[in-house]
Amino acid sequence: MDIALDSSGIYIAGIDNYVDYTNHAFMAKSNLTGDLQWIRTYGGKRDIRYQANSIAIDNSSIYIAGYYGNPTTEHDFIIKYDKTGKFQWIYSWSGDKAMGIGINVDAIYIAGFNYTTGATLMKIANH
Secondary structure, eight states: EEEETTEEEEEEEEEOTTTTTTTTEEEEEETTTOOEEEEEEEEEEEEEEEEEEEEOOSSSEEEEEEEESSOEEEEEEEEEEEEOOOOOEEEEEEEEEEEEEOOOOSSEEEEETTTTEEEEEEEEEEE
C-alpha cells in the first residue's frame, strides 16, 4: 500500500480482498479533508492476486505499479490515469515484482525484486 498527496487531494494505492478468492489492485482519491472522491480497480479474476504496491503523481497524471499472478506465474504492471481517474494506458511485463515507482519528465522508474537477481531498477522512457 502507498500514498501520495498534492494540492487537490490524497491518492492511495493498494489491494482489496473478497471472500470468494478474488481481489483487485485499487487506487482511490480523497479530497484533503478525507472525503472519498472516486476509486478505480484493476483485476478481479478468481484465484489471481492483483496488488498495487506504489503510486506516483505529477501535474496531470497518476501512476500505480504492482503485480498480479498466482503462486507459479507473476506479471508486473504500471497503470496510468489522468487526475480525474480516467484510465490512460497499462504496461505489463514478467520477471520482476514491481514494488516502487518514481517519475520525472523523461521516464518512469520501477524498483522491484527478481527471485533470480534480487533487487532491480528498471527505466521506462516516454510516459
